[in-house]
Amino acid sequence: MKSEKQKDILGRIREALKIPAPIAHVAHRQTASSLPQPRAWLPPVPPDQAGQLAMFERNCEQLRTEFCPARGIDEAGRVAKGLREKYGWSLAASHHQVELDAVVRALGIETLYMEDHPAQTELEKCSVGITACDALVAQTGSILLTARSAGGRALSVLPPHHLVVAQINQLVADLPAAFELLAARYDGNYPSFATFITGPSRTGDIERILVFGAHGPRMLTVILVQ
Amino acid sequence: MLSSFAARFKARATRLTADLEHRVKIRSALESYEKARDERKALFQDWEAAREGAAAIKWEAVNHLDAYLVRFVEKLESRGAKVFWAGNAEEARDYIVALAKEKGARSIIKSKSMTSEEIHLNESLRQAGCEVVESDLGEFIVQLREEDPYHIVFPAMHLTRTEISDLFHEKLHSTPTDNPEELTMIARRELRLKYLRADIGISGANFGIAETGMISITENEGNARLTTAIPRVHVALMGIEKVIPKLSDLALFLPMLATAGTGQQITCYNSLIGGPRQPDEADGPAEFHLVLLDNGRTQLLADAEQRDALHCIRCGACLNACPIFRNVGGHTYGTTYQGPIGSVITPHLRGLMDWKHLSYASSLCGACTEACPVKIDLHHHLLHNRRNSVTQNPDRWERFAFRAFARLTAHPGLLDKLVRLSRPFLPLVRAARHIMPPPIKAWLGSRELPPVAPQSFRNYWKSR
Amino acid sequence: MKITLFVPCFVDQLFPSVGICAVRIFEKLGHTVDFKESIICCGQPAFNAGYWDEARGIARRVLKALSGQDPVVVPSGSCGAMIRNFYPELFKNRSEAEAAVQLARRTFEFSSFLVDQLGVTDLGSRFPAKVTFHDGCHGLRELHVKHQPRQLLEHVKDLTLIEMEDQTSCCGFGGTFAVKFPMISTAMGETKSRSALDTGAEYLVSNDSSCLMHLQGLLSRQKQKLKTIHLAEVLASS
Numbered sequence: 001m002k003s004e005k006q007k008d009i010l011g012r013i014r015e016a017l018k019i020p021a022p023i024a025h026v027a028h029r030q031t032a033s034s035l036p037q038p039r040a041w042l043p044p045v046p047p048d049q050a051g052q053l054a055m056f057e058r059n060c061e062q063l064r065t066e067f068c069p070a071r072g073i074d075e076a077g078r079v080a081k082g083l084r085e086k087y088g089w090s091l092a093a094s095h096h097q098v099e100l101d102a103v104v105r106a107l108g109i110e111t112l113y114m115e116d117h118p119a120q121t122e123l124e125k126c127s128v129g130i131t132a133c134d135a136l137v138a139q140t141g142s143i144l145l146t147a148r149s150a151g152g153r154a155l156s157v158l159p160p161h162h163l164v165v166a167q168i169n170q171l172v173a174d175l176p177a178a179f180e181l182l183a184a185r186y187d188g189n190y191p192s193f194a195t196f197i198t199g200p201s202r203t204g205d206i207e208r209i210l211v212f213g214a215h216g217p218r219m220l221t222v223i224l225v226q
Numbered sequence: 227m228l229s230s231f232a233a234r235f236k237a238r239a240t241r242l243t244a245d246l247e248h249r250v251k252i253r254s255a256l257e258s259y260e261k262a263r264d265e266r267k268a269l270f271q272d273w274e275a276a277r278e279g280a281a282a283i284k285w286e287a288v289n290h291l292d293a294y295l296v297r298f299v300e301k302l303e304s305r306g307a308k309v310f311w312a313g314n315a316e317e318a319r320d321y322i323v324a325l326a327k328e329k330g331a332r333s334i335i336k337s338k339s340m341t342s343e344e345i346h347l348n349e350s351l352r353q354a355g356c357e358v359v360e361s362d363l364g365e366f367i368v369q370l371r372e373e374d375p376y377h378i379v380f381p382a383m384h385l386t387r388t389e390i391s392d393l394f395h396e397k398l399h400s401t402p403t404d405n406p407e408e409l410t411m412i413a414r415r416e417l418r419l420k421y422l423r424a425d426i427g428i429s430g431a432n433f434g435i436a437e438t439g440m441i442s443i444t445e446n447e448g449n450a451r452l453t454t455a456i457p458r459v460h461v462a463l464m465g466i467e468k469v470i471p472k473l474s475d476l477a478l479f480l481p482m483l484a485t486a487g488t489g490q491q492i493t494c495y496n497s498l499i500g501g502p503r504q505p506d507e508a509d510g511p512a513e514f515h516l517v518l519l520d521n522g523r524t525q526l527l528a529d530a531e532q533r534d535a536l537h538c539i540r541c542g543a544c545l546n547a548c549p550i551f552r553n554v555g556g557h558t559y560g561t562t563y564q565g566p567i568g569s570v571i572t573p574h575l576r577g578l579m580d581w582k583h584l585s586y587a588s589s590l591c592g593a594c595t596e597a598c599p600v601k602i603d604l605h606h607h608l609l610h611n612r613r614n615s616v617t618q619n620p621d622r623w624e625r626f627a628f629r630a631f632a633r634l635t636a637h638p639g640l641l642d643k644l645v646r647l648s649r650p651f652l653p654l655v656r657a658a659r660h661i662m663p664p665p666i667k668a669w670l671g672s673r674e675l676p677p678v679a680p681q682s683f684r685n686y687w688k689s690r
Numbered sequence: 691m692k693i694t695l696f697v698p699c700f701v702d703q704l705f706p707s708v709g710i711c712a713v714r715i716f717e718k719l720g721h722t723v724d725f726k727e728s729i730i731c732c733g734q735p736a737f738n739a740g741y742w743d744e745a746r747g748i749a750r751r752v753l754k755a756l757s758g759q760d761p762v763v764v765p766s767g768s769c770g771a772m773i774r775n776f777y778p779e780l781f782k783n784r785s786e787a788e789a790a791v792q793l794a795r796r797t798f799e800f801s802s803f804l805v806d807q808l809g810v811t812d813l814g815s816r817f818p819a820k821v822t823f824h825d826g827c828h829g830l831r832e833l834h835v836k837h838q839p840r841q842l843l844e845h846v847k848d849l850t851l852i853e854m855e856d857q858t859s860c861c862g863f864g865g866t867f868a869v870k871f872p873m874i875s876t877a878m879g880e881t882k883s884r885s886a887l888d889t890g891a892e893y894l895v896s897n898d899s900s901c902l903m904h905l906q907g908l909l910s911r912q913k914q915k916l917k918t919i920h921l922a923e924v925l926a927s928s
Contacts, residue, residue: 005311006299009466009520013292016528021289038478041276043269043491059491095508114508120422120456140481140492152508153455157448157495175477175492183473190438192305192504192514193455195497196480201448202494205364205382206390206406208258214363214410215417216448216495236871243877549860553877587871589864589878590738592831612740620741628741631731632748635699638730645703668872673879673907676704683697683706687725 037176045139045173052138052173059141063199064212066221073099076165076225077106083163083221084109089127093118093159095151097132099225103165104130114151120158129159129217133166134194135181136222139174142198143222144182148191156197162217164197168226231560232583238558239587248384252552255383259546262489269491280482281601284537287436287470291527294436294469295518301439305501307514314521315345321517322347322428322461323354329459331356331425335417337443337450338362339430340378340540341463341519344562344575347428359420361449363413370397376556378563379487379542384555417449427457427511431464432539433479437472440500441516444483446493454499460511462499465519467527467536473498479539486599487541522575532607535570537600544594544604550587559584566594570607578615585611642682649678694724694762696752696797698769699731705899711926712765712800715813726755732764734772737780738865746780753777753789761807762797765922767829767898768865770799775832799829801897801921805838811845817927818848821919822891824882824905826898827860839897839921846924852889856881863904879908887916897921 002010039045046052060067068083070076080103083089093112094104104111112118112126123129131150133143143164147153156162172178175196182194201216212218228236242248267273287294299309312318326334334356336342348358348369360369364381368374370393375381382390387404394400400412429450431441441462443450454460470479476496484490503510526536545551545565556564561572561581569584585608594604616625634641652675655662659670669675693716697709713723733748752773756762764770774794781790804810823843829835843851862868862878869875883905886894894909894916896902902918909916 003311005313005317008313009311009518009524010292010295012520012524013295013466013527016524017289017291019528019530021285021530021533038276038279041270041272041279042478042481044271117508120509124418124422142492147503147507147510153451153503153510155508157451157455175480176474179474179477190305190440190498190500192501192507192510193497193499195451195495196492198492198494198496200494201446203363203410203447204488205362205367205380206385206387206409208255208380208383209387209406211407211410213414214447214449215361215414215452236873239871240873243873249877249881549862549878549881550874553874553881586867587874589827589860589862589867589875591827591860591864593827593858593860596831609738609740612738613742614740616740616742624739625741625744628736628739628744632733632736632744635729635731635733635748636751638702638727641699641730642703665866665869668869669907671872672876672911673904674910676700676903676907678704679706681706683702683709684725684727684730686706686710687727 039174039176042174043139049168049171052171053168056136056138056141056171060222063141065141065199066219068221068223070223070225073102073225076103076223079223080107080163087127087161087219089161091126092128092130093123093126093155094130095132095155099167100130100132100165103223114155120154123154123158126159128161128163129155130163130165131156133164133170134185135178136166136171136224137175137178137196138171140196140198142178142196144178144194144196146186146191147193153193157216160213160217161219161221162197163221163223165223165225168224229580229583231580234560235558235583235587239554242555242558243553248555249553251384251386252555255380256546256552259489263485266485266489266491270485276478276482277599277601280478280599281537283470283475283478284600285534288467288527288533288536291466291469294471295466298434298436298439298469299518301436302501302516305439307501307516309516309518312517312519312521318345318463318517318519318521319347319350323350325459325461325515326351326354326356326426329425331459333420333424334358334426334428335420335424335453335457336360337427337429337445337453338365339428339463340562341430341465342428343375345519345521347463359417361417361420361453362445363410363447366413366417367393374557377542377545378540421452421456424457426459426461427453428461428463429454431462431468432483433476434464434469435473435476435498436469438500440473440498442476443497443499444480444493445495446488448495451495451497454497455510458511459513459515460499460502461515461517463517463519465523467523482599483539483541486543486597526571526574529574531610532570532574534602535567535607537602538567539600541599543597543599547593547597549589549591549593566604566608567602570604570611573611578611579619582611582615585615638684642684645678645682649680652678692722692724692760694726694756694760696729696732696756696762696764696769696773697725698764698766700903701765701899702730704903705920708765708899708920708922711920711922712763714926715922718813719808719810724760729755732769732772734769735865737772737776742780749777749780750786753786753793756793757789760796761803762793763800763803764797765800765897765920766900767799767826767833767835768900770797771828771832773797799833799835799897801838801842802833802835805841811841813842813845813925815845815925815927816847817924819893820850820852820891821893821895821924822852822854822886822889823857824861824886824894824896824901825858826896826901829897830858835897842921842925843895849924852891854885854889856885859885861901861905863900865900868904875904876908879904883908883914883916887914892917894918895921895924
């Protein structure tokens with residue numbers, strides 16, 4: 001049911017578009033759909049998983065994302081315990097997911113679960129938010145997650161430390177692949193929120209000097225289970 | 227006759243261009259950006275092809291805007307979002323203020339939205355009794371200073387850490403510090419409480435995805451994520467031209483926006499929001515309102531020659547490339563959108579006669595067009611604005627002067643003789659520069675006159 | 691071949707040696723140079739100011755005078771761009787449209803003509819000095835002239851070229867911009883001349899005299915020793 005205002009604006013748009021725009025400096029007009037994939041223009045990515053993993057790790061280093069490989073879920077649990085000691089975590093928040101549950105249990109600290117709908121003020125007190133994810137993107141060092149796969153919107157951004165537990169088969173090559181994954185996994189029924197996380201929160205607003213932890217998590221750690 | 231806006235522009239430009247401290251400050255800020263941007267561009271397999279591709283996608287979207295907007299809105303509404311079509315700034319403000327009143331909202335948190343600056347939203351909300359807090363650090367800083375953003379991407383690039391420290395000390399009663407990290411933490415602490423207390427979160431949108439009915443928000447700080455996660459009500463404000471066809475188009479636009487905008491491969495957070503929280507989600511706003519804004523965009527759309535100005539992804543690259551911008555600074559423009567893109571679109575959004583001076587305040591060097599990731603023909607549009615302003619309302623004296631000049635060029639021999647005759651008077655002109663007509667006086671303010679050669683080329687040619 | 695030299699008003703009246711040097715260079719290469727005395731301006735000042743009808747009036751004379759087949763060479767990037775890039779736009783959908791496109795196709799900036807059309811980079815010149823080069827914006831961005839002047843300078847004996855920082859930044863002339871917004875024009879020129887001075891060069895070379903006129907004006911007022919000179923004048927030296 002179109003509102004009056006909607007009709008007005010659409011009317012103005014249609015009127016305006018009656019005159020075609022010149023195409024002098026756009027070479028591929030009309031063939032936006034027949035354009036080569038952006039991946040032909042974006043920075044190149046190795047075709048093999050080992051190369052992609054190495055690229056992801058290099059990106060993590062450059063972005064100040066802490067990268068912790070683990071051989072199997074048990075070692076992932078031990079790595080998590082080590083992180084707890086390193087950072088002095090006292091209260092965690094997480095959500096339920098098969099591989100994640102094992103790691104959180106191994107962590108052995110008081111944990112709020114998003115499925116229990118904790119108050120935001122309670123979530124704010126947590127030292128770390130622990131989530132699963134949908135994908136890791138080698139090209140950019142990004143983590144893709146959604147409100148459905150990672151315990152909602154606030155869990156991965158409100159606590160000062162965000163810990164992601166990912167599996168090696170979640171590693172994809174590049175951004176085009178990540179968007180293909182989103183479409184394949186959720187098409188027809190997308191979560192209301194998805195995000196690409198690329199490093200801990202940062203700002204350069206003061207004299208262009210890089211500072212971490214502006215509002216989002218100051219620390220981002222990825223445990224990658226192989 | 228100068229409009230009052232033009233007179234103000236000239237006065238500010240005179241002050242800022244003489245401010246050598248400002249010149250050095252902005253130059254060093256831009257140098258660090260340029261280095262990062264060049265490194266990132268070099269990593270692309272084909273940056274120029276990427277520009278062509280991005281331009282083609284935007285052309286498709288803007289030239290079929292009605293179809294894509296309809297699909298976009300249908301998808302959003304099917305997932306519980308409320309969409310309001312605002313013809314102008316007043317309608318957009320009224321909707322949001324009415325919503326705030328309906329919700330009994332006392333406290334509002336905002337993430338960065340140039341569109342909200344464009345419609346002067348904060349003032350209206352404050353008048354309605356709401357506290358409005360900007361959460362983006364740069365916006366937070368200029369809000370405390372009660373001034374406009376200096377740059378569409380770097381709102382506080384004109385301030386030193388000392389100025390920011392003094393500001394925080396004065397307004398937030400914090401301990402003075404010269405450490406950027408400490409200053410950032412002061413803002414972080416201040417804003418944590420605001421997120422948790424806010425009744426409404428207001429965001430902008432960098433893109434609208436027609437295919438899936440989502441908005442895309444690009445940021446580094448995480449303040450937009452918090453703004454759209456914590457409060458019960460989320461309002462997003464988006465210009466109608468921001469719609470792009472497919473979700474996968476973001477695979478190109480997100481890296482290009484980051485590369486051109488900040489010299490990053492991709493920004494820290496790029497979020498997709500398609501509605502209020504779903505029943506199976508742990509949290510999120512119960513309501514999502516999207517306000518679509520026209521406010522003169524359909525007018526720019528109707529100008530087929532300059533329609534590609536609506537392809538703009540608000541990256542700020544043209545500002546960074548522009549020698550005028552870096553010399554006069556962002557506040558001189560007096561507009562929401564500064565730099566080349568601002569000079570091109572402001573006449574369409576706010577009136578040609580009032581704002582044509584921005585199109586004249588350019589040497590047409592073309593650095594902006596070269597920098598634009600979506601290949602908007604920026605510097606040529608400045609020429610088009612100039613032509614349109616003359617067609618609409620030419621300055622009588624100027625037109626007389628150009629007509630006289632045109633007539634004179636039809637008699638090159640006469641022109642030659644006149645110039646030869648002027649030669650002995652040049653030292654007098656120089657000495658009496660303060661009483662010379664404006665163009666000569668303006669030249670002589672800082673420059674010596676060019677020499678007039680004793681023999682012109684055509685005289686040499688005749689005597690060969 | 692016969693080459694028609696288009697000499698813009700400021701070259702004709704203020705910097706005739708630029709035109710004279712261009713003539714000498716082409717004649718030394720064995721070409722015949724023609725000059726049309728009936729025209730003096732390409733119309734750019736009116737065009738840039740938004741007075742397109744008046745610009746068309748001036749441009750029509752140019753179209754008429756330069757009709758034919760011979761290549762037209764312009765020792766100025768901005769006037770070259772006016773004819774090559776903007777005449778077609780100025781006369782779009784008008785009776786002169788075809789003539790404008792034809793003229794545009796055979797009009798070239800001076801250094802681009804030498805290198806791209808004649809395939810010449812070594813003119814046997816000698817200019818013993820340290821120089822730096824300023825790329826005029828119209829030549830650079832409208833006509834894509836960048837490597838051609840440098841290739842020519844490379845073959846000038848005893849010349850040392852030192853590139854300045856921010857070499858592609860605008861000098862700030864911009865036609866009437868220089869007097870409509872003199873404070874901005876001056877600030878830009880100051881930055882540019884500082885970049886040039888920092889190279890330690892004795893000469894500032896460019897392919898556009900309008901840029902040099904503005905920069906020389908600033909340098910002279912500041913009593914700097916750095917001298918400006920056009921590319922054609924350097925190449926004609928021996």
